[in-house]
Structures are given as C-alpha cells and as structure tokens.
Amino acid sequence: MSKHLAITVGLLALSFSQDTEVKGARVSLVRKPSAVLNVTIENRRDSPLVAWELGVSSSAKPSPGLMVHGSDFSGRKIELWQTRGPIAPHERRTIAVDLLERPEGDSAALRLAVFDDGYYEGVAGAVEPWLKTRQMRIDDLRYWSGVFELMPRVSETDLRAYLASRLADRAGQAVPSPNALQVRWKLQEVLRRYPSGPDVWSGLEPLRAETQRELGALTRQPSGGASPTMSAVTSVAILMQDRVASGTLVATIENLRAVPIEAFGLEVLPAVTGRGGSMRGTDFCGVEAPEPGRGAIKPHEKREVPLFVTVGPNDALPQVRLPYVLFDDLVFEGQPAARVEVLQRREERAADYAFASAVLGEAAGRPAGEILAFLMEKRVERARRLQAEGRPESLMVIDDLIRQAKESPDGFVAGAKQRQEYFDLQRQRFVRHLAR
Secondary structure (H helix, E strand, O other), X not given: OOHHHHHHHHHHHHHHHOOOOOOOEEEEEEEEEEEEEEEEEEEOOOOOEEEEEEEEEOOOOOOOOOEEEEEEOOOOOOOOOOOOOOEOOOOEEEEEEEOOOOOOOOXXXXXXXXXXXXXXXXXXXXXXXXXXXXXXXXXXXXXXXXXXXXXXXXXXXXXXXXXXXXXXXXXXXXXXOHHHHHHHHHXXXXXXXXXXXXXXXXXXXXXXXXXXXXXXXXXXXXXXXXXXXXXXXXXXXXXXXXXXXXXXXXXEEEEOOOOOEEEEEEEEEXXXXXXXXXXXXXEOXXXXXXXXXXXXXOOOOEEEEEEEEEEOOOOOOOXXXXXXXXXXXXXXXEOHHHHHHHXXXXXXXXXXXXXXXHHHHHHOOOOHHHHHHHHHHXXXXXXXXXXXXXXXXXXXXXXXXXXXXXXXXXHHHHHHHHHHHHHHHHHHHHOHHHHO
C-alpha cells in the first residue's frame, strides 16, 4: 500500500469515527411535583423481618384498589455494601414510599410480614400470592440443589454435558419471581466464565453452597411453636406516617424529524461536574406498540421518559443529553461507537430469530408428541454453538417456544407456520441495515 493511500484510508477512518451532532431530536428536563409517604415501622419480634408489604390508599379518593409497596429479602445473602436489608428484631426503620403511581395516597397499612424464623402473618390478598411465589422458588432451589449434589466430579466433559442437559430441562420454565431464576442465570454465567478447563469446579462450588443456604432459609420452620397466620399484621407496627411534598424528574424527548426515532441513548450527568453520569439505551426495533406513547417515537412526538430521580425544591437539577439517536430510515446521529453496538445487538437478535425459524421449519410434519424433545435437543445445540463462539447465551426465543410446546403440543404444531413467518419478518427488520 502506498504512503498516500495509507494516509487517505487513515483519514477516512478518523472522520467516520468522529461524533456527529444530534440535530434530529432534543431533550429537556422537567421537574414534576410528586410526593413521598415516609412510613416508620417497628419489628416487635425477636426474629429479623425479611419481607413486608404495605398497601397505600387515599382518604380523599377511596377506591377498592391499592398501591402496593414491598420488599423481600427472604433467603437472600445481603452483601456488605448493601445498607438496607432485613429489619433486625425491635429495630425501627423509615420506608420512603414514592407516590408516583398514586399521587393522592396518604395512608399505609401493613398487609404482609415475614420473619427469618419462618413465621409470617398478613391478609389473604397478600399472603396467598406470596406463598405461591415462595413455593416456586423453593421448588426451583430444590431442583438445582439436587443437580449440584449429583454432578460428575471427575470428567470435565461429563460435567459440562450433564449441566447442559439440566439447563435444557428447565428451559421454558414459567416462574413468576425473578429470584427463582437466579440459579439458572448464575450457572450459565459460571459456564461462560470458564468455557474450558478444570477451573469450572471452583466456580460451581460457591453456587452450590449458596443454593443450599437459600433453600435452608426459605424452608425454615417457625421457632417457639409459633404458627403462621392469615390475619392482620400485629408483630410489626406502623409508628408514624408523614406525607412529604417532593418532585421527580422527567426527560422529555422531542422528535424533530418526519421519521420515527427507533433507538436512542439518554445520559444523566451530575449538576456540578457534568461528568461521570449514567446512560441508558433504548431500542424499539421489533417492538409492536399500538398504544400511544409506546414503541418508536413518532415524527414530532414529545415522549416523556421518567428518570425515577427524586429532587427537592431547592436541589440543583442534573444535566441530560442524547448521546445518540437512530431513526427508522437508519439515519444515525451521535457517537459512532454506539451505532456499532446497537447494530451488533440487532444482528445477534436476528440470528436468534433465524435459528428459531429454522427450528420451526424442521419441526413441520413432526408428531406433536415428539416436538418437546426435538426443541430441547435444538436448545442444547444452540447453547453449545453460542458458547463456542464466545457469545452471551441468548436463548429467550427458543425457551419461549419450549414453554408453548409444554403448554399445548397440538397448539404449537397448529401455529408453527404463523410463528415462522413472524420470526422471518423480525429477522429482516433487525438486519435491514446490512442491505444498504
């Protein structure tokens, strides 16, 4: 390559990597009035309070519905850096309940109280769903505890094959609580961190111990002969309630073009320094949103994005900006690195849909009774391929197919063609930039 050509290529690369000004959209910060209900509660038992639920109502606008605010630390390991967690015996704690969902709320009542020794009390409307979710967590932990106890201890090859099979068994498992999925997620992370070699055992042992500890905590029986009750909460008392006027921040994004905004980044910077803030990215590609204010930001639409930041009347406001914007016609403004990242994620999602579409094509004509086993086999195949490529294990699409097949094998077969057509359209949408 000649020196002149090398300089030219270098200059072209440099110019392409430079930021471009975001002109097709603008963002502003709005302070909206809100309120916080500070509720001081006291644990009156000799066991830590690990979960609770408050129902917030309004004396001015009574209605059958309640705004529910709660925390659940049961079974969790609280890290040293966490300043909040279970409420110690006889400890008093003030809980700040943001009233964004119910601005007129002015009164809280305890609906559920769960203690570390296994005792609980509360109204049926709170206890019953909590018990259902808790039991599903316990069932999931029991499953993984058994998996870890029986995993091969000598052959690494046998170990990985065994764990891959167990992960496939839990594919499509419907669990309402994210906590119940943590073991599966953490196991996948261990296998990703140790793609080969005997060090994988050193990553699995802490997860095995943590799973057993959490299972023991969730199945602990009440001490002292106390029996759980489904009645009013009496072991925890509300000592004081104080409704305080406050404010919350909302970023308003305005689309200045005649083309929808399909993806954008939003950065919030400290008021004083204007540096070291946090950024979130949103991509609406593939999102079907018939409701106003959902999905891609329409031409000339103003979209409010809650920042969930509480500010006092005299607090300095942070700075907010749009690091990048990607429009529906694929015009991009902002940081080139962000464009690369957004489009790379789209290509990965397109690959997921392409795989799922191919699986549905192969499933065509198979008896309904064979579908689930076939999908499980394909899931394992996909997981191994992603692992070999060093990519994150993205199996949500195939897991959803497995869930549907478990719920109704006949219905799955009947709707396979329609799903395949949908997946093909989604794939084309995600990679349309490659055709430009």
